[in-house]
Amino acid sequence: MLAVLRTPLGLSAAALLLLVLALAVLAPIVWGAQATAVDTDAIQQGPSGAHLLGTDALGRDLLARTLVATRLSIGLALLAMLIGVAVGTVLGTAPTVLPRRTGRLVVAVVNIAVAFPGLLLALFFAVVFGVGTTGAVLAIGFATAPGFARVAQTLSASVAGRDYVAAARIAGVGRLRVLVRHVLPNIAEPLVVNATIGAGAALLSFAGLSFLGIGVQAPSYDWGRLLGDGLNRIYTNPAAALGPGVAVVLAGLAFNLCGETIAAALGQRTPLRRLLSRRPTPAPAATGEPEPAGAVLRVEQLSVRFPTAAGWAEPVRGVTFTLGAGEAVGVVGESGSGKSLTALAAARLIERPGVVVADRLEFAGRPLLSTPERELRTLLGTSLAMVFQDPATSFNPTRRIGRQLAEVAQEHQGLGRRGAFTRAIERLAQVRVPAPAKRAHQYPHEFSGGMRQRAMIGMGLMGTPRLIIADEPTTALDVTVQRQVLRLLDQVRRDTAAAVLLISHDIAVVAQTCDRVLVMYAGRIVEDLPAAGLTERARHPYTRALLAVVPDLAADRDQPLGVIAGRPPEPTALPVGCAFAPRCGFATERCRAADPVLASADDGHRVACWHPVTDGTAGGITRRGAAPVSRRREYADE
Numbered sequence: 001m002l003a004v005l006r007t008p009l010g011l012s013a014a015a016l017l018l019l020v021l022a023l024a025v026l027a028p029i030v031w032g033a034q035a036t037a038v039d040t041d042a043i044q045q046g047p048s049g050a051h052l053l054g055t056d057a058l059g060r061d062l063l064a065r066t067l068v069a070t071r072l073s074i075g076l077a078l079l080a081m082l083i084g085v086a087v088g089t090v091l092g093t094a095p096t097v098l099p100r101r102t103g104r105l106v107v108a109v110v111n112i113a114v115a116f117p118g119l120l121l122a123l124f125f126a127v128v129f130g131v132g133t134t135g136a137v138l139a140i141g142f143a144t145a146p147g148f149a150r151v152a153q154t155l156s157a158s159v160a161g162r163d164y165v166a167a168a169r170i171a172g173v174g175r176l177r178v179l180v181r182h183v184l185p186n187i188a189e190p191l192v193v194n195a196t197i198g199a200g201a202a203l204l205s206f207a208g209l210s211f212l213g214i215g216v217q218a219p220s221y222d223w224g225r226l227l228g229d230g231l232n233r234i235y236t237n238p239a240a241a242l243g244p245g246v247a248v249v250l251a252g253l254a255f256n257l258c259g260e261t262i263a264a265a266l267g268q269r270t271p272l273r274r275l276l277s278r279r280p281t282p283a284p285a286a287t288g289e290p291e292p293a294g295a296v297l298r299v300e301q302l303s304v305r306f307p308t309a310a311g312w313a314e315p316v317r318g319v320t321f322t323l324g325a326g327e328a329v330g331v332v333g334e335s336g337s338g339k340s341l342t343a344l345a346a347a348r349l350i351e352r353p354g355v356v357v358a359d360r361l362e363f364a365g366r367p368l369l370s371t372p373e374r375e376l377r378t379l380l381g382t383s384l385a386m387v388f389q390d391p392a393t394s395f396n397p398t399r400r401i402g403r404q405l406a407e408v409a410q411e412h413q414g415l416g417r418r419g420a421f422t423r424a425i426e427r428l429a430q431v432r433v434p435a436p437a438k439r440a441h442q443y444p445h446e447f448s449g450g451m452r453q454r455a456m457i458g459m460g461l462m463g464t465p466r467l468i469i470a471d472e473p474t475t476a477l478d479v480t481v482q483r484q485v486l487r488l489l490d491q492v493r494r495d496t497a498a499a500v501l502l503i504s505h506d507i508a509v510v511a512q513t514c515d516r517v518l519v520m521y522a523g524r525i526v527e528d529l530p531a532a533g534l535t536e537r538a539r540h541p542y543t544r545a546l547l548a549v550v551p552d553l554a555a556d557r558d559q560p561l562g563v564i565a566g567r568p569p570e571p572t573a574l575p576v577g578c579a580f581a582p583r584c585g586f587a588t589e590r591c592r593a594a595d596p597v598l599a600s601a602d603d604g605h606r607v608a609c610w611h612p613v614t615d616g617t618a619g620g621i622t623r624r625g626a627a628p629v630s631r632r633r634e635y636a637d638e
């Protein structure tokens with residue numbers, strides 16, 4: 001929050017708001033008497049040294065009256081806002097608590113109310129509640145409520161669908177309690193931001209009602225009334241209208257800027273700059289990384305960091321690897337080891353507040369971290385293909401598959417609508433989607449999971465891909481379709497000489513499909529080795545363990561499946577030394593004291609371990625019923 005206050009936006013918001021609030025408190029005390037003092041000798045005067053904004057019909061000083069009106073104007077606007085927020089929140093969250101039919105009725109009422117312009121509603125309520133201050137406050141409060149109700153409804157509906165709410169419901173927690181305990185605390189922040197910005201709007205509405213004569217009534221006065229009086233004399237003394245007008249604008253601005261500042265502070269809870277100065281200890285630099293000729297992707301000391309309440313989390317630490325043209329490299333590791341983030345960083349898909357740092361991050365010879373956004377979009381749009389895990393969410397459900405594929409060619413290759421669609425059909429045929437001309441006109445839901453994944457690969461082929469990143473592309477598919485998709489990826493690689501980065505938690509899949517395997521653990525590459533002869537060559541105890549726990553057809557089905565005992569560390573709580581040491585049967589004091597460098601073991605093989613395994617053991621890992629390591633070879637080479 002303090003960091004945001006130090007930005008120009010935060011500073012202006014804080015200064016303006018302080019000024020407005022100070023005036024609201026002090027002005028009636030300091031200028032109260034002057035504002036009501038009638039001077040019949042100075043009636044309706046223009047600006048002068050004694051009266052900077054001139055005087056009104058009773059000779060009262062207009063500047064003093066404008067300053068004194070701050071309290072009433074701000075107070076009433078805030079009161080109206082409070083009513084709006086309270087009524088809006090109740091209406092918005094009611095569907096979560098009420099029986100379904102009544103809830104729907106409330107939603108319908110809110111939808112109808114939202115359709116009416118706010119000021120029209122305020123006028124309607126002002127007539128209902130009667131002319132005067134109370135009526136105006138209620139009118140504006142009720143007029144702003146539908147907008148809030150809509151925001152609260154959307155927010156609470158998204159929270160109500162979360163697993164923890166479902167869990168609370170299953171546990172028998174009552175609806176009202178779920179609302180108070182689980183829903184409200186999770187929607188409070190955006191509501192506060194909206195309320196602060198809304199206070200500015202309420203101020204304007206209030207000034208509007210008073211200006212129209214249905215708000216504050218004489219002898220009370222707010223900025224709206226002063227503005228109304230001033231406008232009657234606009235040609236003789238423009239300053240009389242200008243003063244309250246400027247006050248309304250400045251106070252409205254103060255609330256709006258304040259809302260924006262709170263939003264910025266909430267979106268960036270952790271003072272980024274302070275956290276950045278506390279950089280995490282860098283992972284030891286890798287050495288002896290083989291550099292294939294014509295490298296498509298070069299990654300050196302890549303780290304991905306996220307600010308958390310406890311400081312920086314670094315789920316990817318000092319990752320170094322190179323991907324040659326036509327090479328297929330698999331990335332394996334348990335859930336949370338940083339595989340996807342590494343791939344996302346390579347595709348420049350890490351969003352703020354995530355931070356990507358690297359000594360080198362080059363794709364097709366271009367530095368990704370310094371290439372301008374526009375050039376980057378063209379480069380990645382034509383040369384990089386991504387295949388995601390869930391084929392159900394990879395495509396926009398409202399657009400035909402063919403059109404989605406064609407968009408790539410239209411955007412980046414300057415093809416016309418028809419030409420791009422024809423190419424889309426060709427690409428669907430290339431990825432063996434049956435009846436491609438017909439299928440191109442279908443929507444994603446009309447495709448099976450495997451077919452969608454193939455269409456996704458086809459989308460990558462719309463350009464001239466040099467790298468295909470496939471992040472768990474077969475996890476959501478059944479085994480036979482898995483094989484088809486993997487074969488297709490392999491075929492595409494051979495046809496186009498594109499490099500493939502295949503992310504998987506299944507080391508057997510990777511061993512079958514790739515030339516090289518990168519094994520990740522707690523954000524680091526712990527081993528980089530050729531896929532051929534993986535089982536004999538694996539040196540890191542973690543790789544051995546991953547291989548040992550793969551079940552195969554020859555495994556004894558009476559025995560429980562193999563497991564690696566323990567859990568990987570959280571990115572925010574990495575142990576000193578080797579992160580795998582707490583789970584490793586070979587760990588010594590040295591492992592617990594210092595993180596080993598990823599160093600060349602032999603040709604094309606790197607391992608980060610103080611005690612690399614050289615015999616056929618499973619790395620000293622607790623194994624329950626896993627097949628012997630030597631048997632893995634048959635599976636991998638199958």
Ligand SMILES: Nc1ncnc2c1ncn2[C@@H]1O[C@H](COP(=O)(O)OP(=O)(O)OP(=O)(O)O)[C@@H](O)[C@H]1O
Nearest residue numbers: 306315333334335336337338339340341342505571
């Ligand atoms: N936006 C984020 N903010 C903070 N932490 C994140 C963010 N995205 C990922 N992480 C953390 O980074 C770690 C690595 O995530 P990543 O998705 O790369 O793992 P993974 O190896 O691909 O796992 P999986 O196989 O489950 O997809 C996880 O602990 C995750 O909680």
